[in-house]
Amino acid sequence: MFAKLREDIHAIIERDPAARNAWEVFTCYPGFHAILMHSWAHACWRAGFKWIGRFIAYVARIITGIEIHPGALIGRRVFIDHGFGVVIGETAVVGDDCTIYQGVTLGGTKLVAGTKRHPTLERGVIVGAGAQVLGAFTVGEFAKVGSNAVVIKPVPAGATAVGNPAHIVRKEEQTRSEKLFSAYGVSPEGDDPLSKALHGLINHVARQDEQIERLAATIKAAGIACPNLIINDKLDSARLNRLVD
Incomplete structure (x- = not known):
């Protein structure tokens, strides 16, 4: 004892x-x-x-x-x-x-x-x-x-x-x-895995927005008319990442 x-x-x-x-x-x-x-x-x-x-x-x-x-x-x-x-x-x-x-x-x-x-x-x-x-x-x-x-x-x-x-x-x-x-x-370094996943998705969408903007600018510079192309508001990735933290 x-x-x-x-x-x-x-x-x-x-x-x-x-x-x-x-x-x-x-x-x-x-x-x-x-x-x-x-x-x-x-x-x-x-x-x-x-x-x-x-x-x-x-x-x-x-x-x-x-x-x-x-x-x-x-x-x-x-x-x-x-x-x-x-x-x-x-x-x-x-x-x-x-x-x-x-x-x-x-x-x-x-x-x-x-x-x-x-x-x-x-x-x-x-x-x-x-x-x-x-x-x-x-x-x-x-x-x-x-x-x-x-x-x-x-x-x-x-x-x-x-x-x-x-x-x-x-x-x-x-x-x-x-x-x-x-x-x-x-x-x-024990971050919440859901938080990590959301950060990854937000950053991925932000990179896609940048690629779409570059593609749209390239098409416009080539003189190709795309009347149905709609450019949405740019994703505020910094703000969304702060909300997820």
Whole structure:
């Protein structure tokens, strides 16, 4: 037990630059307290003392603002940063080395008791603040869920899910530090793929406008009459790109 406590404290110090020492983490980090009390609640739940497990989870919620159902499976070195408003459902599984920020919900979308209703986070997953991961699917190893994303489908290993509903941004190989820590699930150069696609379409149309203008000028210079040729207003690509950003 004490070895696990030391491991959890070291993991928090490694991932939170604001954590100055083990005593500060032990006394002042609600995420650490929530994980500790969940281990008690989960032990009672597995031993058949369901009410006691639920009561411990309820007390933990009052103290920390973090609600973890005693039936949820929480791995080693899990870091719930800030944590207020985090909800983790009964059949959720949180793998080793995961990081969860405030306002996250690992929720279910079914009403059938006794079935897998909540998501599984594999090793090293980072879930940004306010994200909602809803359903009985898997978020793969070292994947990231951006802040305020609403994830309702599986996320491949190493990918990033952003938006509402979430869509997938595939990432290149990450260093160990990038895998373990990415503040709020935000990655460098992690632009929204829909935004990139819209920028590409806008720039493509702008280039087509320029080509059409040159063709029209060439035809006119050659003395060829084209009475039905209509030149539309020029696309303001700069303004549209600013709107997409």
